[in-house]
Amino acid sequence: MADNITLSSSTRSNLLSLTRTTDLIGRTQDRLSTGKAVNSAIDDALSFFKARNLNSRASDLATIKNGISEGIQVLTTATDALENIEDVLKQMKAIAASAKATASADSTTRAKLSSQFNELRSQIDHLTNDASYGGVNLIKSGADTLTVKFSESPSASDRKLVISGIASNASSAVGTAGGLGVASAVNAGSWAAADASTYTAVIDNSINQIDSALTTIRDTAQTFGTNASMLQIREDFTSTLINTLEGGASDLVNADLNKESANMLSLQTRQQLGTISLSIAQQSEQAVLRLF
Structure with a gap:
């Protein structure tokens, strides 16, 4: 049985945030490519x-x-x-x-x-x-x-x-x-x-x-x-x-392309900041390794 990898709470939090941001970027890309905010019943059934x-x-x-x-x-x-x-x-x-x-x-x-x-x-x-x-x-x-x-x-x-x-x-x-x-x-x-x-x-x-x-x-x-x-x-x-x-x-069902373009820019910035934040969180774990 494979051993579980233990991550610090800060690393897990940053990973979760990055995952959510990536999902939002994917949704926004779909809206920009199709021009629709509602592409299926999952988005908004009514x-x-x-x-x-x-x-x-x-x-x-x-x-x-x-x-x-x-x-x-x-x-x-x-x-x-x-x-x-x-x-x-x-x-x-x-x-x-x-x-x-x-x-x-x-x-x-x-x-x-x-x-x-x-x-x-x-x-x-x-x-x-x-x-x-x-x-x-x-x-x-x-x-x-x-x-x-x-x-x-x-x-x-x-x-x-x-x-x-x-x-x-x-x-x-x-x-x-x-x-x-x-x-x-x-x-x-x-x-x-x-x-x-x-x-x-x-x-x-x-x-x-x-x-x-x-x-x-x-x-x-x-x-x-x-x-x-x-x-x-x-x-x-x-x-x-x-x-x-x-x-x-x-x-x-149509998307506001101006709004979605602004969202995309904001999400890309958030993704970059999340990557930086994850890197900082991991640096503290790497510091522990230097003790050995």
């Missing part, structure tokens, strides 16, 4: 778990914020397409007005204008079909529905915005799936009618359909624009809330 809960909610809200942002993009895609459809309708109206002014023209001229009108009309359907973002299309025939959640809580099922799509294709069936109700300029029996008075009446009907479609497009764009503005408000609020939660969590 602050640690409060901060973790705040950060968890902030993370959940970040997901909600992304969903809101995606919803804004869906609406922006739809409104951009509607603006282009409005431009197409204006061009169609200009062609119709030009066709009306050529009531006495031959069938070849009428057919040419009719073809131009129909080509533009087909572009409306192309625009509505292409106005998709993330697989959601709010203006195609059989338009989709957009649902945007505002809360991370599963029980908060009412905290959301449901936006019903409004079909804006050029369907001549007014009201069916929200179609714009703009009929094609069929060459036989309509725009190419031999009788000038009948031809004029047909053109007037096309112009009236376009005017109605323009009103519908503008109303739809306004509706989507209002929804996009509301989503932007919710996105800004969610961003602010996330920052508040993360700031609160930081206040609970």
Whole structure:
């Protein structure tokens, strides 16, 4: 069995003080390297778990914020397409007005204008079909529905915005799936009618359909624009809330680096003094050895 080494009380006291100082230096180094005063539940269980809960909610809200942002993009895609459809309708109206002014023209001229009108009309359907973002299309025939959640809580099922799509294709069936109700300029029996008075009446009907479609497009764009503005408000609020939660969590666990730097300097000085003190304590024991 190994013999026990006997140390004087002053030496033991100095060693204990040095050990404590070394532990404090290690803790302070951790705080300076991580920037946190509370790195685990051992440091401060209450602050640690409060901060973790705040950060968890902030993370959940970040997901909600992304969903809101995606919803804004869906609406922006739809409104951009509607603006282009409005431009197409204006061009169609200009062609119709030009066709009306050529009531006495031959069938070849009428057919040419009719073809131009129909080509533009087909572009409306192309625009509505292409106005998709993330697989959601709010203006195609059989338009989709957009649902945007505002809360991370599963029980908060009412905290959301449901936006019903409004079909804006050029369907001549007014009201069916929200179609714009703009009929094609069929060459036989309509725009190419031999009788000038009948031809004029047909053109007037096309112009009236376009005017109605323009009103519908503008109303739809306004509706989507209002929804996009509301989503932007919710996105800004969610961003602010996330920052508040993360700031609160930081206040609970973050270290004051200025204070910790001062502590480190003080502890290093204390460690040096402790080493000197231990050396002095041992000198008295060494003096005893000189007696022999």
